[in-house]
Amino acid sequence: MLFLTGMRDGVREILAHPVRSLLTLFGLICGVASLIAMIGMVHGMLAGWRAFLYETGGLEKVGSVASRPPAYQKHLAGISPGRTARDAEGIWRNVPGVTHISPEFAIDEYGGTEVKRKGRRSPDNLVYGVVPDVIVINRYEMERGRFIASLDGERGRCVAVIGAQVAKDLFTPAEDPLGQTIDVKGQPYRVIGVFREAVFMQGGRNVVASKNRSVCLPLKTALLRFNGGSERLTWLNFRVGDVEHLDEVVDAIQNTLVILHRGVLDFSLETQEERATEYRRTERSLKTSMGGVSAISLFVGGIVITNIMLASIKERIREIGVRKALGARRRDIFMQLMAEALAIGAVGGALGVLAGIGLVNLLVWLLPGQPPPLLVPSAIALGFGASLLTGLIAGAYPAFTAARLDPIGALQNE
Amino acid sequence: MTSLPAPLIELEDVRKTYRMGDEDVHALAGVTLTIGSGEFVAVVGPSGSGKSTLMHLLGLMDRPTSGRLSFGGQDVSRLSSSAQATHRARKLGFVFQSFNLLPRLSVMDNVLLPLSYARDGGKDGRRRAAEALERVGLSHRARHRPGQLSGGERQRAGIARALVNRPELILADEPTGNLDGQNVERILELFRELHSGGQTIVLVTHDTNVAASARRQIRMQNGRVAPAA
Numbered sequence: 001m002l003f004l005t006g007m008r009d010g011v012r013e014i015l016a017h018p019v020r021s022l023l024t025l026f027g028l029i030c031g032v033a034s035l036i037a038m039i040g041m042v043h044g045m046l047a048g049w050r051a052f053l054y055e056t057g058g059l060e061k062v063g064s065v066a067s068r069p070p071a072y073q074k075h076l077a078g079i080s081p082g083r084t085a086r087d088a089e090g091i092w093r094n095v096p097g098v099t100h101i102s103p104e105f106a107i108d109e110y111g112g113t114e115v116k117r118k119g120r121r122s123p124d125n126l127v128y129g130v131v132p133d134v135i136v137i138n139r140y141e142m143e144r145g146r147f148i149a150s151l152d153g154e155r156g157r158c159v160a161v162i163g164a165q166v167a168k169d170l171f172t173p174a175e176d177p178l179g180q181t182i183d184v185k186g187q188p189y190r191v192i193g194v195f196r197e198a199v200f201m202q203g204g205r206n207v208v209a210s211k212n213r214s215v216c217l218p219l220k221t222a223l224l225r226f227n228g229g230s231e232r233l234t235w236l237n238f239r240v241g242d243v244e245h246l247d248e249v250v251d252a253i254q255n256t257l258v259i260l261h262r263g264v265l266d267f268s269l270e271t272q273e274e275r276a277t278e279y280r281r282t283e284r285s286l287k288t289s290m291g292g293v294s295a296i297s298l299f300v301g302g303i304v305i306t307n308i309m310l311a312s313i314k315e316r317i318r319e320i321g322v323r324k325a326l327g328a329r330r331r332d333i334f335m336q337l338m339a340e341a342l343a344i345g346a347v348g349g350a351l352g353v354l355a356g357i358g359l360v361n362l363l364v365w366l367l368p369g370q371p372p373p374l375l376v377p378s379a380i381a382l383g384f385g386a387s388l389l390t391g392l393i394a395g396a397y398p399a400f401t402a403a404r405l406d407p408i409g410a411l412q413n414e
Numbered sequence: 415m416t417s418l419p420a421p422l423i424e425l426e427d428v429r430k431t432y433r434m435g436d437e438d439v440h441a442l443a444g445v446t447l448t449i450g451s452g453e454f455v456a457v458v459g460p461s462g463s464g465k466s467t468l469m470h471l472l473g474l475m476d477r478p479t480s481g482r483l484s485f486g487g488q489d490v491s492r493l494s495s496s497a498q499a500t501h502r503a504r505k506l507g508f509v510f511q512s513f514n515l516l517p518r519l520s521v522m523d524n525v526l527l528p529l530s531y532a533r534d535g536g537k538d539g540r541r542r543a544a545e546a547l548e549r550v551g552l553s554h555r556a557r558h559r560p561g562q563l564s565g566g567e568r569q570r571a572g573i574a575r576a577l578v579n580r581p582e583l584i585l586a587d588e589p590t591g592n593l594d595g596q597n598v599e600r601i602l603e604l605f606r607e608l609h610s611g612g613q614t615i616v617l618v619t620h621d622t623n624v625a626a627s628a629r630r631q632i633r634m635q636n637g638r639v640a641p642a643a
Contacts, residue, residue, distance in 0.1 A: 005530065009518070012518055016518070318514070321514075322510075322516065323527070324475075324499065324502075325473065325475065325502065325508050325510075325514075326502065326503065326508065326527050326528045326575070327499050327501075327503020327504070327506075327528055327531035328503075328531050329495070329499040329500065329531070330496065330499075332499075332531060407475045408470055408476060411514070
């Protein structure tokens with residue numbers, strides 16, 4: 001009952017001096033708002049990273065790329081066959097932790113291949129030869145038709161599966177791409193499937209748009225027709241069954257490849273683990289810096305509240321004396337002022353939550369092309385709670401001071 | 415005097431000494447007196463005579479340096495500050511010279527204040543407050559703020575607040591000090607009415623006309639009770 005009256009008095013005190021209260025609450029509002037914005041940004045980034053990581057194959061994807069052998073092996077480079085389809089075979093037989101293998105050969109590994117059809121052009125596509133496993137490793141989804149099957153490769157068929165953007169470039173919406181023939185560098189390929197459009201928007205930009213510019217051919221067909229029959233691959237990617245054992249599987253792949261390459265280290269293995277570690281580092285530094293800003297704001301906000309409450313108590317010494325004369329115990333006065341502090345914290349917290357929601361929306365608008373900050377309910381609860389706690393901590397000293405006032409002296413105060 | 419009233423307050427050789435710099439100041443230098451239940455007593459004396467100190471001791475806002483102060487037969491001279499507060503909330507009613515109504519609370523809420531600290535009789539609080547306001551003739555002002563009241567009305571609200579917990583003793587410190595003639599008379603009349611209803615009242619004043627309203631006068635001088643003139 002006394003506590004509720006105290007809360008009511010606190011709100012009255014705030015409303016009685018709106019400008020002063022706003023200044024008092026400013027630190028608190030900033031602290032809560034930045035806390036909400038910080039958590040929102042971190043969550044937004046995390047969601048972006050997670051989705052991006054997924055779209056690009058996830059943690060279970062291991063890639064092998066060509067690399068220059070170390071100086072002491074320079075003269076040996078010629079004895080290595082390089083990465084070929086035989087590597088895939090060798091890994092498949094020797095490394096049990098690998099569930100999918102995707103040997104890939106790209107006509108232009110930087111994705112600058114033009115595809116044509118009846119006078120229509122689709123520029124800058126990644127045209128590459130693949131095996132069926134690529135659909136799992138690179139996470140393609142079919143919109144229409146079918147994907148490349150092993151038999152397509154074995155028979156060296158001239159078939160193609162095209163990305164959504166390629167289909168848009170080469171066909172009108174009314175046309176059915178299936179069964180039509182497209183022109184890749186002067187060679188005819190029959191379209192047997194169309195990928196579903198990959199969309200992953202980050203701040204108004206589709207960051208996986210390049211996936212929609214893919215044209216998949218059977219690996220053998222591509223090697224024969226564009227690689228002069230050489231089996232050298234552009235990429236060799238693996239999918240690991242259990243991410244828990246990623247390191248061991250990567251070691252096993254490394255050992256197998258070294259043997260197949262006759263000891264020449266002309267390749268290197270890449271995992272997404274490194275990217276994930278970098279993400280985590282960024283997340284931590286963001287949390288530390290923004291969390292620091294919130295903590296400092298809340299701390300300063302708390303000091304301002306303490307200060308203003310001490311000043312307000314000084315103005316109300318006589319009131320405290322009267323209350324004491326009428327029978328208020330020390331703890332009654334203490335509780336009353338703590339209730340006021342809690343009310344200040346609650347009002348500051350509520351305004352801070354509103355400001356935080358506004359800040360998150362402002363950041364979404366201000367930072368296009370960045371992962372959009374998210375409004376996280378737990379962050380709102382945390383911000384509000386932190387504000388209440390700050391109010392209580394900040395109010396404790398003034399409340400204690402007021403509770404200890406001598407009633408006679410307080411009553412005589414003018 | 416045909417029958418002696420039962421004693422409500424008894425002081426036995428009560429002393430109060432303050433230390434001012436290097437000197438001891440004897441605000442009360444041995445006061446022995448009894449105030450009976452239902453009495454209307456005026457404590458008079460020049461400033462510095464110790465009447466304020468006596469008032470603070472009777473109001474349990476301070477403790478005697480030595481001696482014994484009992485209230486209703488119970489020794490209250492060594493109570494803890496919390497027990498003193500509870501005693502004030504339940505057994506005492508204060509009337510102040512400058513009214514001391516809390517400006518942001520309505521008259522009704524001001525009157526309710528002692529009840530919230532007394533922590534008893536919770537439910538009929540509003541009824542009791544309304545009764546107290548009725549008794550001082552301020553029912554129509556219950557919802558007003560103290561600032562909207564005249565001086566006399568404010569003091570009547572102060573008296574209603576002192577009455578609301580049905581105190582055993584009302585302590586009034588210069589209750590008419592800030593009022594003009596007509597209002598002084600009205601307030602004194604109110605005190606006389608309460609007295610005739612059996613209420614014990616101790617009124618501190620330096621105004622002999624005001625003191626004349628009381629049935630008994632205690633004259634303070636140099637920290638002692640002066641012998642009756």
